Amino acid sequence: MAGILLMSGVAGLACAQxxxxxxxxxxxxxxxxxxxxxxxxxxxxxxFTIAVLDDPQLTRELERICAGHQVKGHPVRxxxxxxxxxxxxxxxxxxxxxxxxxxxxxxxxxxAHPILIVTDEDHGLDAGxxxxxxxxxxxxxxxxxxxxxxxxxxxISSELLSVAARxxxxx
Amino acid sequence: MTGxxxxxxxxxxxxxxxxxxxxxxxxATAAVAPWRALIxxxxxxxxxxxxxxxxxxxxxxxxxxxxxxQAPASIYVITHDDIARSGxxxxxxxxxxxxxLTITQLTASNYVxxxxxxxxxxxxxxxSNKMLIxxxxxxxxxxxxxxxxxxAQDVMLQDVDRIEVISGPGxxxxxxxxxxxxxNIITRPAYLTxxxxxxxxxxNREQDIGARYGGALNDETAFRVYGKTFQRxxxxxxDGSSAHDNWYGAQGGLRIDRSRVNDALTVQxxxxxxxxxxxxxxxxxxxxxxxxxxxxxxxxSSDIQLQAYFDQTESFAPFGSTxxxxxxxDVQFQQSRAVGEEHKLVWGAGxxxxxxxxxxxxxxxxxxxxxxxxxxNLFVQDTIxxxxxxxxxxxxxxxxxxxxxxxxxxxIRAAWALDTTNELWVAASRAxxxxxxxxxxxxxxxxxxxxxxxxxxxEPERMRSYQVGYRGAPFSPVSLSIxxxxxxxxxxRSVEPASAHTLLPFRWANGIxxxxxxxxxxxxxxxxxxxxxxxxxxxxxxxxxxxxxASGLLGLSQAGDDPTSQVLxxxxxxxxxxxTLDATLRHVGALPSVPALPAYNEMNARFxxxxxxxxxxxxxxxxxxxxxxxxxxxxYGEEIPRSIMLQLQWRP
Numbered sequence: 001m002a003g004i005l006l007m008s009g010v011a012g013l014a015c016a017q018x019x020x021x022x023x024x025x026x027x028x029x030x031x032x033x034x035x036x037x038x039x040x041x042x043x044x045x046x047x048f049t050i051a052v053l054d055d056p057q058l059t060r061e062l063e064r065i066c067a068g069h070q071v072k073g074h075p076v077r078x079x080x081x082x083x084x085x086x087x088x089x090x091x092x093x094x095x096x097x098x099x100x101x102x103x104x105x106x107x108x109x110x111x112a113h114p115i116l117i118v119t120d121e122d123h124g125l126d127a128g129x130x131x132x133x134x135x136x137x138x139x140x141x142x143x144x145x146x147x148x149x150x151x152x153x154x155x156i157s158s159e160l161l162s163v164a165a166r167x168x169x170x171x
Numbered sequence: 172m173t174g175x176x177x178x179x180x181x182x183x184x185x186x187x188x189x190x191x192x193x194x195x196x197x198x199a200t201a202a203v204a205p206w207r208a209l210i211x212x213x214x215x216x217x218x219x220x221x222x223x224x225x226x227x228x229x230x231x232x233x234x235x236x237x238x239x240x241q242a243p244a245s246i247y248v249i250t251h252d253d254i255a256r257s258g259x260x261x262x263x264x265x266x267x268x269x270x271x272l273t274i275t276q277l278t279a280s281n282y283v284x285x286x287x288x289x290x291x292x293x294x295x296x297x298x299s300n301k302m303l304i305x306x307x308x309x310x311x312x313x314x315x316x317x318x319x320x321x322x323a324q325d326v327m328l329q330d331v332d333r334i335e336v337i338s339g340p341g342x343x344x345x346x347x348x349x350x351x352x353x354x355n356i357i358t359r360p361a362y363l364t365x366x367x368x369x370x371x372x373x374x375n376r377e378q379d380i381g382a383r384y385g386g387a388l389n390d391e392t393a394f395r396v397y398g399k400t401f402q403r404x405x406x407x408x409x410d411g412s413s414a415h416d417n418w419y420g421a422q423g424g425l426r427i428d429r430s431r432v433n434d435a436l437t438v439q440x441x442x443x444x445x446x447x448x449x450x451x452x453x454x455x456x457x458x459x460x461x462x463x464x465x466x467x468x469x470x471x472s473s474d475i476q477l478q479a480y481f482d483q484t485e486s487f488a489p490f491g492s493t494x495x496x497x498x499x500x501d502v503q504f505q506q507s508r509a510v511g512e513e514h515k516l517v518w519g520a521g522x523x524x525x526x527x528x529x530x531x532x533x534x535x536x537x538x539x540x541x542x543x544x545x546x547x548n549l550f551v552q553d554t555i556x557x558x559x560x561x562x563x564x565x566x567x568x569x570x571x572x573x574x575x576x577x578x579x580x581x582x583i584r585a586a587w588a589l590d591t592t593n594e595l596w597v598a599a600s601r602a603x604x605x606x607x608x609x610x611x612x613x614x615x616x617x618x619x620x621x622x623x624x625x626x627x628x629x630e631p632e633r634m635r636s637y638q639v640g641y642r643g644a645p646f647s648p649v650s651l652s653i654x655x656x657x658x659x660x661x662x663x664r665s666v667e668p669a670s671a672h673t674l675l676p677f678r679w680a681n682g683i684x685x686x687x688x689x690x691x692x693x694x695x696x697x698x699x700x701x702x703x704x705x706x707x708x709x710x711x712x713x714x715x716x717x718x719x720x721a722s723g724l725l726g727l728s729q730a731g732d733d734p735t736s737q738v739l740x741x742x743x744x745x746x747x748x749x750x751t752l753d754a755t756l757r758h759v760g761a762l763p764s765v766p767a768l769p770a771y772n773e774m775n776a777r778f779x780x781x782x783x784x785x786x787x788x789x790x791x792x793x794x795x796x797x798x799x800x801x802x803x804x805x806x807y808g809e810e811i812p813r814s815i816m817l818q819l820q821w822r823p
Contacts, residue, residue: 019214019363024227027216031224065217137469138228163221163432 024140025133026061029094029118032131033071035160038091039153042114048074048091051081053106055096062094084109092116095129103127114153125168130154134165141165214363220390223362223430243564243586243596244341245640245654245691247271247707249334251359256743256753258777258791258818260372260379260401262356263321265328267775269336270693270707270739272352273759275802278809279406279416280322280447286338286352287656288687288711288733289663291318292764293807295729297664301350301604301632303341307358307439309463309480312348314525314544315495317607323457323484324356325422325443327383327397329368329820332359338691339656340636342602343566343582346548350602350634351658360428360437361385362393367823374816376793377403391429398423405448406809407799414809420445420457433469438462453489473508487530494530499523517566518551527608537612537625544573552582560588574606575631593643600638603631610664610679621676624669630681635659653692660684665717666724682721683730687713693739701746707739728764732803736760751779759802768804772796787820 029050048071052059059080066076071091079090084106087093093115095103100121107117107128117129124132130148134141147169149156161167216224247269259265263282267274273290275283283290283299291299300317303310304324311324334356341349364385372379381399388394402419424441440462447455463480479502487494505519523546529537552566568580584598606629615623640654665682668674693707712735715727738758745751754776762768777791792815794800799810 019216019227023216024224027219027224028221030217031219031221035221069217137474139225139469140227141225160221163225 020061021135021140022058022061023065025120026058026065028133028140028142029062029092030065030069030071030076032116032118032160033092035157036116036149037155037157038072038116039114042091042153043072043074045089046074047077048072049077049079049089050092050094051079051087051090052094053081053087053096054098055094056080058094058096087115088113090115092118094118094120096120100124100127103129112151112153116152116154117148130156136165143168146170214359215365216363218365218387219362220430222391222432222434223360223393223428225432226360226430226435243562243584243594243598243640245271245338245638245652245656247336247338247652247693249336251332254328254331254334256751256777256779257755257775258753258779258789258793258816259775260328260377260816261321262324262326262328264793265331265334266336266354267757268739268741268755269334270737271338271691271709272336272354273709273734273737275808276406276811277803277807278414279403280418280445282321283803284319284321284354285731285733286336287658287689287691288713289351289660289731290733292729292732293803294732294764295666295725297729297731299731300607301348301634302352302354303345303349304354304356305345306356307463308465308478309461309482310499310501311482313484313497314499314607315497315527315529316609317348317604320457320484320486322418322445322447323443323459323486325399325420326356326358326441327381327399327424329370329381330358330364330383330395330397332357332363339598339638339654340582340600340602340634342580342600343550343552343568346546346568346570346580347572347578347603347605347631350604350632350636358426358439360393360430361395361426362387362428362430364395365393368820369822370818370820372816372818374814375404376812376814377401377816388427391431392427393430394425394427396423396425404812406811409805409810411799411810415448415450416809418445418447435465435467437465449489452492455489456487457485459484473506475507476503476505478503491530493532493535495527497525497527499525513556515554516551517553518549520547520549522547529608534616536614536616537608538614539612542608542612545571546573547571562586562588572603572605572631574611574627574629575603578603578605578631589643593645594641596638596640596642598636598638600636601634602636603633605631613679623666623677623679626669626678626680629664629679630662632663632681633661648697649694651692651694653690655688655690657686657688659686660715663715663730665721665729667722668724677724680721682718683715683727684718685713685715685727687711687715701744703743705739705741705743707741708737710736732762732764734760734762734770749781751777753777753779762804764804766804768801768808771800771802773800785822787818789818789820791816791818 059078062078081087104127118131119129120133125145130145132143142164143166144164145168249268253268254265266272266284271286273285285299289301291297298316298318303312304319312319337353341353345353366385368383370381379401383395383397385395400421405417406414408414422443426439429436442460444458449455461482465478467476482499484497501523503521507517510516525544528541531540548568548570550568554562554564556562564584566582570578572578580601582600586594586596588594610629611625611627613625637657638654642652644650661684662681663683665680666677667680669676669678689711691709696704698704715730717723741755743753756774758772761770774795775793777789779789782788794811794813799812801808801810
């Protein structure tokens with residue numbers, strides 16, 4: 001899959017710029033908030049919290065991206081976490097490093113909280129996440145599970161669904 | 172043989188070489204530069220649309236903003252940060268940051284870029300003609316004089332994403348003249364250069380001012396416009412007097428990018444004009460304009476790209492003397508797709524039309540003075556994965572050269588990943604430097620005597636190249652690239668009497684052959700979180716000879732008067748969150764010509780201060796170690812004085 005981009009860059013036609021994967025991932029996570037509706041009770045806190053499990057680099061990028069911006073009318077807090085318990089006040093949880101089984105347990109323990117769970121691993125949706133990143137030809141894309149979104153009470157806009165590389169299940 | 176060609180055409184700087192079939196492994200890239208400046212003007216991604224984000228090429232390894240398309244080749248990447256932190260104001264000076272290039276400044280406006288030797292020799296009207304330079308996919312290699320006029324190639328350096336410098340052949344992808352290297356200058360898409368930027372620089376040797384504004388036309392489409400102007404002081408003669416070659420110019424341009432999820436469209440163009448003092452004779456005027464469009468579409472299993480551009484280049488020597496106007500039309504198509512699990516196939520085709528008119532003078536003429544030249548090409552390349560750790564890339568380009576007909580430019584490479592961060596690679600390639608009107612059509616006279624003429628029988632200069640290299644991160648804070656090359660050349664240009672009976676005129680011929688070999692290596696060592704050291708070294712040994720039957724006129728240094736060694740050492744420091752200190756020390760070995768030009772050491776340095784969130788102030792100096800130095804023997808090279816400059820950059 002790497003090859004395709006390569007080529008283009010190589011032949012000097014595709015003059016793509018290069019930015020770090022984490023910075024693009026962070027930008028996507030921030031942009032997702034425009035296309036996802038949380039149930040009203042989930043947005044009653046003073047801040048909008050994005051929790052990041054065990055990924056300091058992505059935490060830094062998210063802090064940089066979110067600095068000075070508001071989400072749903074709230075200032076944004078990026079919160080590095082290490083345990084599932086710390087995620088309960090978040091609206092988004094990004095699961096970084098860790099094995100799929102650990103993530104599966106983490107997501108199961110969160111239950112039906114109105115939290116957008118974002119992962120970045122092979123078969124991330126199978127682990128129960130709502131949005132999972134994947135690399136396609138050096139570009140960052142994502143897949144969406146409507147089943148997981150429905151379980152968490154989240155509404156995902158059709159615009160976001162149209163951009164997704166794959167949409168699974170139904171709400 | 173110092174014909175008026177130099178006057179007419181500012182001397183070209185490029186050589187060809189190329190990166191061969193670079194395709195490749197991701198890992199290498201990351202390993203080459205796993206560092207990211209703490210104080211960096213990172214593009215703000217928070218305002219990008221979903222479509223724009225989906226089109227960004229990302230790097231997945233080592234968290235370093237490096238291109239992924241690094242293939243098994245000797246590639247050095249000059250990053251956006253490297254350029255910003257060096258304080259350079261021209262493309263030519265930025266290229267000095269690459270340890271696999273040697274940059275030689277001859278006059279105030281004339282630089283020569285060369286990789287792996289054979290950098291030409293102005294004393295024999297031989298150009299650095301074995302290196303291609305592309306700006307956002309547009310070739311700026313001059314088909315008239317076989318080289319690159321670096322004085323005519325400018326960009327808004329603040330908008331450059333990176334410069335990829337590939338030493339070694341790249342003919343299979345880039346075509347003829349990519350013998351010794353390819354330089355890709357890549358600017359950022361408009362949606363990453365949002366907002367206003369104003370920069371100004373003033374010093375003892377130059378003054379520059381530039382501005383850029385970027386904005387969004389709608390959620391999918393972003394644009395930027397820029398303008399810049401500069402003036403640069405004359406260099407000096409040996410006695411310290413002015414060389415009267417000061418110059419000034421202006422350039423402007425725009426870029427529009429429309430990005431959807433699987434679809435990207437780019438339109439960009441530039442116009443420029445500069446006047447170069449030619450002493451008592453008035454000024455050379457250079458001017459040009461270009462417009463490029465590129466469309467990329469990503470299907471589920473393949474990508475296609477279509478690109479077309481028009482480029483106009485003009486040069487006028489004073490008083491109706493030598494002048495040329497060159498129009499280039501180019502269209503290229505490319506498709507890449509995965510075939511099964513193991514194969515990644517790319518193929519493409521392109522057509523180029525050069526249309527030129529030269530104003531002949533009594534001393535320098537081209538017969539005919541105007542021509543249309545077409546260049547067609549077709550290439551295919553496959554990268555085959557053999558198991559998890561070995562990739563073999565094989566490709567061939569067929570190029571229909573206007574003078575020499577179909578050329579076959581094959582390339583085969585293999586990369587063996589030792590682990591996730593270390594790679595060994597080998598490559599074998601064939602490349603050519605194609606004939607130009609200067610080789611075939613030129614007529615030079617002294618008074619009424621014809622003393623040099625081109626020869627329509629002039630053949631392409633041919634080379635075979637063999638390389639082996641290692642790239643990787645042998646231990647944690649160090650990344651390393653090292654490669655060895657052996658190039659075998661045939662039919663290099665020489666000069667012969669045109670007939671056996673009279674001395675004059677001479678004609679161009681293909682009477683030099685031989686080989687070159689050398690080593691290139693560089694490393695990045697993150698000594699401390701705030702301090703990086705980057706050493707780089709290159710050597711080249713040229714072992715050339717005249718072919719049997721050749722006259723041996725002008726000696727072998729006509730193929731290149733190149734330093735046999737070069738060492739760079741760059742130190743980059745972040746001093747707290749507001750200050751940066753960068754310095755590059757360079758040692759360039761002696762030139763072998765007679766009389767020899769001794770080796771020299773010089774240093775560039777920059778101290779940057781982010782005075783406000785929106786304002787950066789910096790003090791930079793170039794060639795600090797001597798009040799003046801020389802990089803090429805007189806009369807072609809001049810004395811280069813030390814320069815000091817204060818720069819402001821404001822991003823409200």
